[in-house]
Amino acid sequence: MTVPAPSPQAREPLRPLLARIWREYLSHHKPAFFFSMLLAAVSGGLTALLLKFLEPAIDLLFGAHKGPVSIWGVVTVPGNMVLIAVPLFIIVISVIRSLAMAGQSALVNRLGHGVVGDIQKQLFSGMIRADLSRLRSQHSGTFVSSVLFDANLVREAFTTGIVNYTQNILMLVGVIVAMGFIDLPLTLIVLLGVPVVSWIIRRFGKKSRKAAHGAMIETEALSSALMENLDGVRVVKIENREEAEEANVGAVIDRRQRHVIKGADSRAFSGPASDIVAYSVVAAVMAYAGWSASQGQMTVGAFASFIGMLLMAGQSLRQVTNLSTVLSEGLTAARRLFAALDIEPEIRNAADAAVLEPGPVTAALEHVSFSYRTGEAGAAPALTDVSLHVAPGETIALVGPSGGGKSTILSLLPRFYDVTEGRVTVNGRDIRELSLSSLRDQIALVTQEPFLFDDTIAANIAYGRRGATAEQIVEAARAAAAHDFIAALPDGYATRVGEAGARLSGGQRQRIAIARAFLKDAPILLLDEATSALDTESEALVQAALDRLMAGRATLMIAHRLSTVKNADRIYVIEAGRVVEEGTHDSLVAQGGLYSRLARQQSLDVDPAALPPLVALPDETGA
Numbered sequence: 001m002t003v004p005a006p007s008p009q010a011r012e013p014l015r016p017l018l019a020r021i022w023r024e025y026l027s028h029h030k031p032a033f034f035f036s037m038l039l040a041a042v043s044g045g046l047t048a049l050l051l052k053f054l055e056p057a058i059d060l061l062f063g064a065h066k067g068p069v070s071i072w073g074v075v076t077v078p079g080n081m082v083l084i085a086v087p088l089f090i091i092v093i094s095v096i097r098s099l100a101m102a103g104q105s106a107l108v109n110r111l112g113h114g115v116v117g118d119i120q121k122q123l124f125s126g127m128i129r130a131d132l133s134r135l136r137s138q139h140s141g142t143f144v145s146s147v148l149f150d151a152n153l154v155r156e157a158f159t160t161g162i163v164n165y166t167q168n169i170l171m172l173v174g175v176i177v178a179m180g181f182i183d184l185p186l187t188l189i190v191l192l193g194v195p196v197v198s199w200i201i202r203r204f205g206k207k208s209r210k211a212a213h214g215a216m217i218e219t220e221a222l223s224s225a226l227m228e229n230l231d232g233v234r235v236v237k238i239e240n241r242e243e244a245e246e247a248n249v250g251a252v253i254d255r256r257q258r259h260v261i262k263g264a265d266s267r268a269f270s271g272p273a274s275d276i277v278a279y280s281v282v283a284a285v286m287a288y289a290g291w292s293a294s295q296g297q298m299t300v301g302a303f304a305s306f307i308g309m310l311l312m313a314g315q316s317l318r319q320v321t322n323l324s325t326v327l328s329e330g331l332t333a334a335r336r337l338f339a340a341l342d343i344e345p346e347i348r349n350a351a352d353a354a355v356l357e358p359g360p361v362t363a364a365l366e367h368v369s370f371s372y373r374t375g376e377a378g379a380a381p382a383l384t385d386v387s388l389h390v391a392p393g394e395t396i397a398l399v400g401p402s403g404g405g406k407s408t409i410l411s412l413l414p415r416f417y418d419v420t421e422g423r424v425t426v427n428g429r430d431i432r433e434l435s436l437s438s439l440r441d442q443i444a445l446v447t448q449e450p451f452l453f454d455d456t457i458a459a460n461i462a463y464g465r466r467g468a469t470a471e472q473i474v475e476a477a478r479a480a481a482a483h484d485f486i487a488a489l490p491d492g493y494a495t496r497v498g499e500a501g502a503r504l505s506g507g508q509r510q511r512i513a514i515a516r517a518f519l520k521d522a523p524i525l526l527l528d529e530a531t532s533a534l535d536t537e538s539e540a541l542v543q544a545a546l547d548r549l550m551a552g553r554a555t556l557m558i559a560h561r562l563s564t565v566k567n568a569d570r571i572y573v574i575e576a577g578r579v580v581e582e583g584t585h586d587s588l589v590a591q592g593g594l595y596s597r598l599a600r601q602q603s604l605d606v607d608p609a610a611l612p613p614l615v616a617l618p619d620e621t622g623a
């Protein structure tokens with residue numbers, strides 16, 4: 001998944017971003033969200049109440065009471081019950097407060113992880129539907145890091161973060177109001193510290209945003225490096241590059257760590273920085289309160305309660321400062337996620353797309369030109385004015401030097417890419433007018449290195465045909481000459497293939513892929529060097545299976561070994577993106593052009609006298 005890093009200049013304004021997070025993720029969980037806010041408010045309010053209660057509690061406990069006493073004019077307690085009533089009240093309130101806090105945490109966790117799940121599903125669905133050109137242009141590690149890390153940062157910020165933020169802000173407001181009731185001038189002194197703290201919050205927020213951005217880029221690099229090393233582990237081993245790779249990945253880890261530490265530092269320093277302000281305020285309050293008490297204007301209870309509240313306010317402020325860095329990390333992650341999610345695939349169904357009905361198909365490329373990098377000046381087109389066609393029951397072969405454009409031609413039929421000029425048709429209709437799924441339903445693809453999923457052999461064969469019966473799967477495997485080796489496996493068709501088909505030989509994997517194509521029974525068959533990775537024995541088996549598969553279908557095959565294309569109905573010789581020769585094996589050999597030279601290089605049955613002098617192909621010499 002492309003996660004383009006937003007440049008600091010091109011930042012989306014905050015408000016629409018927050019609105020979108022609300023709309024797309026949180027608004028689906030409104031009741032849970034608001035209830036957790038309510039619980040946050042309750043626990044915040046009760047904390048303020050507990051602290052406010054310190055004032056009468058201390059005054060009552062330290063005073064001598066003969067008659068009944070009134071607490072805030074709300075309850076009246078007999079003098080001899082004060083010692084029981086005060087602690088009891090504290091216990092009851094703190095139990096309710098703790099229940100509210102626990103309920104809030106439980107709700108927020110559910111909410112948060114629900115949001116992560118939603119984001120991860122969206123990201124995956126964006127990836128699996130993305131244009132091939134986009135997926136090819138980025139490393140899969142980028143996608144992995146987005147799904148695993150960015151989504152969690154958004155959760156932390158927008159569920160835990162927002163609810164805790166609200167809770168602490170409410171607590172702050174509650175405590176400040178309560179303080180105001182105890183002593184207004186003292187509270188005003190306290191409020192002088194607020195602008196200083198908000199400056200600290202902003203300053204550290206900026207730092208942590210920068211660190212979060214850097215950490216995300218390096219997390220992406222780390223995922224890419226890990227995946228690359230796993231994919232290329234054989235090359236690493238054979239070239240003895242373990243140490244070099246350790247150093248490379250180590251460097252990425254170090255860079256990432258530096259950013260993570262910077263972010264953690266800004267979190268770690270922002271709290272103590274606000275503490276300094278908070279304790280300076282406490283000191284000022286102490287001085288004022290001492291003076292006020294000496295004037296007989298403040299009781300011990302009021303003073304203790306005020307200091308308790310002040311410390312609580314300091315703690316909440318510290319939390320708010322910390323949360324602001326969590327929020328800024330979440331915002332950075334959300335920006336990247338949205339940038340990735342907002343890319344619409346270019347290859348999609350037309351509004352009035354028609355359905356391609358099953359049945360025999362004639363496919364054609366009509367004056368097709370194609371460039372992988374449209375819009376890039378000077379980029380050479382991969383195909384120029386290519387026309388070819390294949391009718392039901394026919395086999396056409398694409399041959400020619402490497403890089404000529406053969407695979408590109410095959411990619412255009414299932415609309416992995418759209419042509420730049422000309423058109424690709426099936427039964428005379430431009431494929432862009434057909435629904436993608438109905439088009440792809442009619443095409444089977446067998447590649448040089450077939451991809452098998454980490455699932456059972458049966459599931460791999462049935463991958464393209466949901467609901468296939470066991471009999472149909474076995475029948476397809478028989479046709480693909482795969483049944484015998486599958487049946488000989490300890491678990492037969494239920495054998496798990498292992499990651500990327502690692503537990504099967506190349507020929508066996510290829511025959512499973514052919515069985516998959518048999519089962520799909522599509523009228524168009526694309527063979528991309530389906531036998532070239534095999535040894536002679538496997539090739540004979542696979543070739544026989546392919547011959548059976550090709551019968552009656554419109555087949556386009558790419559082959560480097562010309563022996564496999566001798567029987568094709570037409571051979572197209574592709575060089576530098578153009579069809580340079582076209583005909584049957586015999587007619588092309590007789591023409592004495594590129595094909596005949598290739599044939600001679602491959603020692604095919606060609607009369608040397610009929611050939612022009614051998615000219616080295618630029619491609620083969622590497623010139």
Ligand SMILES: Nc1ncnc2c1ncn2[C@@H]1O[C@H](COP(=O)(O)OP(=O)(O)OP(=O)(O)O)[C@@H](O)[C@H]1O
Pocket residue numbers: 136372373382401402403404405406407408409
């Ligand atoms: N995803 C891609 N993005 C950009 N350019 C590409 C891409 N795939 C192929 N090309 C370029 O398009 C041209 C044709 O490549 P293509 O793979 O179709 O050739 P080919 O004839 O199949 O080669 P080979 O026989 O080696 O498989 C080459 O110049 C190649 O570099």
